[in-house]
Amino acid sequence: MTETLFLRSDELDGLAAPAAYVDAVREGYRQRGEGAAAEPRTKLGNADPPGMLTTYAAVLPDTGAMGGYMYSAGFAERDAWFTTPLFDAETGEPLAMLDGASMNPFKTGATGAVGVDALAREDADSVAIIGSGAQARGQLRCTAEIRDLETVWVYSPTKESRENFAGEMNERLDAAVAAVASSAAAVEGADVVITATTASEPVFDGDDLEPGTHVTAMGQYDPDKRELDTTTIERAKYVPDLRARATTDAGSFIHALEEGVVDEDHIHAELGEVVAGEADGRTDDEEITVFDSGGTGIETVAAAYLLYEKAVEAGLGETVDFSPASQALTGE
Secondary structure (H helix, E strand, O other), X not given: OXXXXXXXXXXXXXXXXXXXXXXXXXXXXXXXXXXXXXXXOEEEEEOOOOEEEEEEEEEEOOOOEEEEEEEEEEOOOXXXXXXXXXXXXXXXXXXXEEEOOOOHHHHHHHHHHHHHHHHOOOOOOEEEEEOOOHHHHHHHHHHOOOOOOOEEEEEOOOHHHHHHHHHHHHHHOOOEEEEOOOHHHHHOOOOEEEEOXXXXXXXXXXXXXXXXXXXXXXXXXXXXXXXXXXXXXXXXXXXXXXXXXHOOOOHHHHHHHHOOOOXXXXXXXXXXXXXXXXXXXXXXXXXXXXXXOOOOHHHHHHHHHHHHHHHHHHOOOEEEEEOOHHHHXXXX
């Protein structure tokens, strides 16, 4: 029997700071860039009741862990449940099972921040964020760890939501955060543009991007949905989290392909290849760059192992016993 740690959401809340998530996720993408295994999500849909079951996984040998997400969303309860199994990458033994929802904005935000660090100008100090929910919070808090932000403009369709977000982030960050009445007003003059929405259609006009802007799009993992228009994709050096995602569920890139403005050669490199130094990132201050973040097992495993280590140090969680197949798989 193997003792495996079960960690509840309330035990994981606040266990790691945004900067720690960024460091762990950067290291995960470095390993991916040097050949670590990771696959895009598999999403299985159900018609009645409507819902989806999603999985994705990665092996991070230097971290010493492997695993990923399995989560359900929709169905009769119209809610979502995130489970994160974590295994030892050397022995294969199960290390932990995490209630994975609370870490999601931070591991996803850390991925966006690694993309900003790899592709945005070093002097970038202004951010436009489109979206004002949990994912937008994670993106902004993690991005503030890798650039000295002075100004942030936030837009989302509901006035109360964007104003509440601005007020909250003004308290948390050193930057001045203000709500604006349109995405165009947010994007104008911004060094970094972050989209964190559930939109089906583009949320800003690519012609509004000034030379030297970096864009992180993190709300799209459906071929029929897109946060970015074809102009943005065409103008930019395009970097996805996983190359295979670009032609399967990265809606913005797929639309640009279908409209004939780019071909598959427009995929510059995976983020991990840039982080590992296997491909160049930004090469000049005038370049427009895009990081397309749809969610992978890389950041999931990196963040889960970070939390697992901290939980062990703090004596959190409860253990459950797992039987190895050599003992339990008997057919008796």
